[in-house]
Amino acid sequence: MNVSVLGAGAWGTTFGQVLADAGNKVTMWGLEPEIVEDINVNHRNGSRLPSVDRLPESMTASNDRAQAVRDAEIVVVAIAAQYAREALAAFAEAIPDDAIVVSLMKGIERSTGARMDQVVREALQLPAQRFAAVSGPNLSKEVAARQPSATVVASSDPVVAKTVAQACTTSYFKAYTSPDVVGLELCGSLKNVVALAVGMCRGAGYGENTAAMVQTRGLAELIALGVASGAQEHTFAGLAGVGDLVATCGSPLSRNYTFGANLGKGLSPEEASRVSNGVAEGVPTTEAMAALGKALGVETPLATAMGRVLNEGLSCGEMLQELFASDVSEE
Numbered sequence: 203m204n205v206s207v208l209g210a211g212a213w214g215t216t217f218g219q220v221l222a223d224a225g226n227k228v229t230m231w232g233l234e235p236e237i238v239e240d241i242n243v244n245h246r247n248g249s250r251l252p253s254v255d256r257l258p259e260s261m262t263a264s265n266d267r268a269q270a271v272r273d274a275e276i277v278v279v280a281i282a283a284q285y286a287r288e289a290l291a292a293f294a295e296a297i298p299d300d301a302i303v304v305s306l307m308k309g310i311e312r313s314t315g316a317r318m319d320q321v322v323r324e325a326l327q328l329p330a331q332r333f334a335a336v337s338g339p340n341l342s343k344e345v346a347a348r349q350p351s352a353t354v355v356a357s358s359d360p361v362v363a364k365t366v367a368q369a370c371t372t373s374y375f376k377a378y379t380s381p382d383v384v385g386l387e388l389c390g391s392l393k394n395v396v397a398l399a400v401g402m403c404r405g406a407g408y409g410e411n412t413a414a415m416v417q418t419r420g421l422a423e424l425i426a427l428g429v430a431s432g433a434q435e436h437t438f439a440g441l442a443g444v445g446d447l448v449a450t451c452g453s454p455l456s457r458n459y460t461f462g463a464n465l466g467k468g469l470s471p472e473e474a475s476r477v478s479n480g481v482a483e484g485v486p487t488t489e490a491m492a493a494l495g496k497a498l499g500v501e502t503p504l505a506t507a508m509g510r511v512l513n514e515g516l517s518c519g520e521m522l523q524e525l526f527a528s529d530v531s532e533e
């Protein structure tokens with residue numbers, strides 16, 4: 203198939219390689235002219251994905267929006283979540299009327315509280331049947347090294363989910379399908395907030411018990427928010443839920459975990475941001491997660507405490523005390 207990938211960051215480029223390995227013709231669109239040139243001339247993305255020496259020949263890149271999506275049967279979006287709406291508006295006229303649009307993004311829009319399925323569909327005036335979301339335990343460097351990994355493709359249309367899953371299936375990358383778009387979106391975006399908190403505990407020097415406590419209580423928050431939003435509970439027990447939580451909360455390859463670890467070591471959010479290699483989506487999503495909890499009447503002690511870390515400079519010890527402050531209650 204002809205597939206266009208909008209956003210030539212670490213994951214956009216890695217997923218482009220997966221699609222090319224699966225036999226598709228892949229056109230990347232990148233904002234940065236030097237990245238587009240690097241892909242076309244050197245078959246590399248040295249700034250965002252330096253671990254890959256040579257990208258497949260069937261991957262090319264363009265700065266020209268109309269040219270990048272002209273023949274697309276599938277358009278994949280991998281842009282930092284807070285900029286997605288504005289960036290996509292510029293593609294609205296150019297994307298072919300029958301193309302499927304796939305979001306790889308894991309964030310909540312801070313200014314509106316919208317999930318990425320909502321942002322993409324609003325920005326492109328896209329019916330639900332032409333949308334799919336992809337989410338799972340997919341640390342880009344590991345997938346780029348073609349280590350065996352799996353993901354989930356969710357769409358309200360099972361044919362669309364299957365089409366996208368087939369388009370990104372390779373000998374090392376396995377895609378499962380799901381009808382639960384809302385659950386998948388919430389798993390992918392909200393686990394980043396938990397990864398910030400677990401990373402913070404690790405950076406501060408705490409061990410397995412503390413990390414397990416924060417990760418598990420975080421999962422409980424994800425499930426409560428998901429169920430109140432109409433998601434299916436079992437999505438949270440799958441690859442996109444527990445699977446991605448385990449990968450992201452356990453790896454220094456995760457930007458969210460690393461951002462949190464730097465906070466735990468005593469860096470301010472601004473300092474942690476400066477040394478971050480790529481977008482840490484959990485930072486703007488923290489506020490959105492706490493706001494979602496308020497709107498749905500769901501308690502979000504972890505997101506609320508992490509919000510205070512980011513906005514008021516709470517230390518890791520103070521953040522954990524916030525979690526301990528509630529009355530004795532059933533788990």
Ligand SMILES: NC(=O)C1=CN([C@@H]2O[C@H](COP(=O)(O)OP(=O)(O)OC[C@H]3O[C@@H](n4cnc5c(N)ncnc54)[C@H](O)[C@@H]3O)[C@@H](O)[C@H]2O)C=CC1
Nearest residue numbers: 209210211212213214281282285289307308341342480481
């Ligand atoms: N890296 C990973 O392991 C994974 C990342 N994701 C998600 O995929 C999304 C993209 O992540 P990465 O590519 O890794 O991030 P990155 O930080 O490497 O790249 C971000 C991309 O957003 C683009 N961008 C930023 N502002 C823009 C604007 N105003 N207009 C157009 N483009 C703009 C940048 O040019 C860049 O291509 C994020 O939501 C992330 O959570 C999902 C799974 C795995």
Ligand SMILES: O=C(CO)COP(=O)(O)O
Nearest residue numbers: 338339340341456457458
């Ligand atoms: O979502 C990811 C792995 O599944 C990537 O996590 P980071 O965005 O924290 O690097």
